[in-house]
Amino acid sequence: MQGKIKEKVGLLFVSLMCTIMLSPAWALATEATAMNPVPAMGEADWWKWPVILLFVTFVMGIIAVLGGVGGGVLFVPIIGGFFPFHLDFVRGAGLLVALCGALAAGPGLLKANLASLRLAMPVALIASTMAIVGAMVGLALPTHIVQLALGGTILGIVAIMLSAKKSTVPHVPQADALSTALRITGVFYEPTTKEEINWKIHRTIPGLLTFIIIGFMAGMFGLGAGWANVPVLNLMMGAPLKISVATSKFLLSITDTSAAWIYLNKGCVIPMMVVPSLIGIMLGSFVGVRLLKVAKPTFIRWMVIVILLFAGLKAVQKGLSTMGYNLF
Amino acid sequence: MANHNTQATEEQVQYAAILEKGMYAGLVLMVITFALYVLGIMPPIVPLSEISTYWSMPVHDYLVAINTNFIHWEHLPTGWSWVKLIGYGDFLNFLPVTILSGITILCYMVITPGLFARGDKAMGIMAVAEVLILTLAASGLLAVGSH
Numbered sequence: 001m002q003g004k005i006k007e008k009v010g011l012l013f014v015s016l017m018c019t020i021m022l023s024p025a026w027a028l029a030t031e032a033t034a035m036n037p038v039p040a041m042g043e044a045d046w047w048k049w050p051v052i053l054l055f056v057t058f059v060m061g062i063i064a065v066l067g068g069v070g071g072g073v074l075f076v077p078i079i080g081g082f083f084p085f086h087l088d089f090v091r092g093a094g095l096l097v098a099l100c101g102a103l104a105a106g107p108g109l110l111k112a113n114l115a116s117l118r119l120a121m122p123v124a125l126i127a128s129t130m131a132i133v134g135a136m137v138g139l140a141l142p143t144h145i146v147q148l149a150l151g152g153t154i155l156g157i158v159a160i161m162l163s164a165k166k167s168t169v170p171h172v173p174q175a176d177a178l179s180t181a182l183r184i185t186g187v188f189y190e191p192t193t194k195e196e197i198n199w200k201i202h203r204t205i206p207g208l209l210t211f212i213i214i215g216f217m218a219g220m221f222g223l224g225a226g227w228a229n230v231p232v233l234n235l236m237m238g239a240p241l242k243i244s245v246a247t248s249k250f251l252l253s254i255t256d257t258s259a260a261w262i263y264l265n266k267g268c269v270i271p272m273m274v275v276p277s278l279i280g281i282m283l284g285s286f287v288g289v290r291l292l293k294v295a296k297p298t299f300i301r302w303m304v305i306v307i308l309l310f311a312g313l314k315a316v317q318k319g320l321s322t323m324g325y326n327l328f
Numbered sequence: 329m330a331n332h333n334t335q336a337t338e339e340q341v342q343y344a345a346i347l348e349k350g351m352y353a354g355l356v357l358m359v360i361t362f363a364l365y366v367l368g369i370m371p372p373i374v375p376l377s378e379i380s381t382y383w384s385m386p387v388h389d390y391l392v393a394i395n396t397n398f399i400h401w402e403h404l405p406t407g408w409s410w411v412k413l414i415g416y417g418d419f420l421n422f423l424p425v426t427i428l429s430g431i432t433i434l435c436y437m438v439i440t441p442g443l444f445a446r447g448d449k450a451m452g453i454m455a456v457a458e459v460l461i462l463t464l465a466a467s468g469l470l471a472v473g474s475h
Contacts, residue, residue, distance in 0.1 A: 046380045084380070088387040096425065100355070103428060107348035113336040117343060121454050128458065132465050143386060182450055253347070254458070257432045261465035264425060265407045267391045271421035272379050275362040 049084065054276040057097075061284020066295045067304030070252070071281045072098030072224030074304070077154045077311035080147070081318065085273055087143050087150075091222030092268035093277050095260045098224030100278050101285070102252035114246035118184050119201070119239060124251055126208055127215030127225070128258035134219025135262035148319030150221050154312030157227050161305055164231045172238035175200035188243065199240050207237040219259035224252050339439040346438055350431030358424035365417035372418035373398050379418075407468030433462045 057071075060078065064071045076094040080087050109115035138146055175185065185200045201207070210232050218225040229248035233239045239247065263269065320326070336344070364370045374382065374394050382390050391404040399405055405413065413419035436459045443452035464470065 046377050049380060049383075084384045086384050086386055086390070089383055089390075096428070100351075100428060103347065103351040103354075103431070107344040107351065110340050110344035110347070111336060113340070117337065117340040118451065121451055121458070125454050125458050125461070128465075129461050132461070132470065136470060139387070183448075254432050254462075257429050258462055258465045260425075260429045261462070262470060264422070264429060265466075265468040265470065266387060267404070267406050268387050269422065269425060270379070270383055271362065271365060271418055271425075272376075273383060274425065275358060275421065278358070 050272055050276045054280040057277045057280025058284040061281040062288040065285050065288025066300040069304055070098055070224040070226040071101050073227055076222050077315055081311050081314040087147060088268045089270050089273055092263035093274045094222035095256050095263055096274050097277055097281050098252050099256040099260055102249055106250045106253045109246040109250050113188060114242055115250035116186050116243055116247050119247050120251050122208060123211050124254035127211040127255040130212050130215030131219030131255050131259040132262055134216035135259040138220035139266055144319045144322035147315050151312050151315030151319060153221060154308055158305055158309050166241055167234060169197060169240045170238040172200050172202050176202045176204050178204040199243060201237045201239050203236055207232055215255055218255050339442050343435045343439050346435045347431060354424045354428035361420045361424055365421055370417035370420060373413055373416040374418055433459055
């Protein structure tokens with residue numbers, strides 16, 4: 001009886017959050033703000049935006065856990081699209097949100113041997129170098145161009161989420177020469193099948209080259225890059241899904257570090273934005289983990305896709321409107 | 329319980345231990361410094377009531393505005409120059425952000441000697457290269473010429 005009540009409350013809460021995030025009223029309310037970058041609030045009301053940010057990032061933290069995406073990929077398009085903060089600061093905060101999530105999860109994943117340091121090291125070297133380049137290019141380009149490219153990227157992520165398949169343990173007939181030389185291999189215990197799974201990877205060079213693009217985009221948009229890391233590690237390089245997800249999460253702690261330094265050194269960190277965002281996302285993640293038991297993953301996944309689609313279109317619209325093209 | 333041969337490598341465990349300590353130190357310090365800032369215990373350089381005027385500006389305009397109105401330096405407050413402002417509540421919050429951003433460099437530095445000692449030269453060289461890349465990013469040298 002008590003369990004059923006808890007389940008109903010949980011579902012009600014998730015549905016309420018979805019309604020708020022997808023509500024046209026929310027979009028219109030924030031549209032007014034986006035059109036008028038300096039909010040029409042008295043100086044005494046300065047605290048309202050950080051409080052709203054705390055609430056929204058809390059909801060975002062719940063949705064990110066339930067939808068199986070990183071906080072950064074939701075943070076940048078939503079906060080950049082609907083809040084009065086400039087995209088420069090949103091990207092800086094987005095990187096720190098993704099970085100802190102990765103730092104919080106990293107130690108546990110490494111100790112459990114689910115994240116592989118040997119797999120992460122060559123990938124991280126390429127991705128973190130390119131994240132620096134991406135951050136510098138992103139900060140040098142006009143905002144509307146970055147906004148437009150961000151919108152395109154978010155819509156691309158939606159396409160990946162709709163089409164990408166997953167392979168629990170991909171078939172890797174033989175490890176390639178490079179991964180053999182670097183001894184990128186491992187063993188993990190799969191409790192569902194009660195098996196020890198020996199894994200190895202292949203197509204190491206094309207996989208590493210793909211991280212040139214992924215690192216660049218992570219740095220340019222401050223998105224984190226779990227959405228791209230996992231398919232490449234899993235489907236292209238042949239790492240088991242659990243290893244791919246865990247290594248991807250840990251990898252963000254290195255990739256996002258390099259880009260975060262660029263944003264920090266260029267002055268793109270405003271503590272009044274960053275700290276409420278981090279607290280909100282982390283508290284939301286704790287609640288999200290608890291709701292995971294009662295939420296329906298398919299529904300949440302579709303909700304994330306719709307939110308990202310909406311945020312991606314919003315970013316495109318903002319970029320185009322600055323150039324004088326009004327779509328909507 | 330079965331003894332599964334799934335142990336993490338020595339350097340992986342070492343890396344995880346340092347990462348964990350740095351992460352907790354950074355997060356706890358972040359809560360403390362933000363409380364000092366937002367509760368007005370350490371006054372900020374940009375008054376709380378005026379911060380909303382600046383966060384909608386592009387970063388260059390923001391830096392020029394806060395420098396003109398509050399800091400009055402000959403150069404913009406980029407790179408590590410925030411250290412000189414650490415006595416103010418807002419800039420004090422850069423300290424935990426720096427710890428969270430810097431802990432990975434320390435992790436790599438600690439595991440590097442072990443990698444070379446075990447004859448793992450390729451991974452050792454990659455670790456050194458990663459330290460150099462991250463140190464370059466952290467140095468602030470790449471922030472010169474900020475738009």
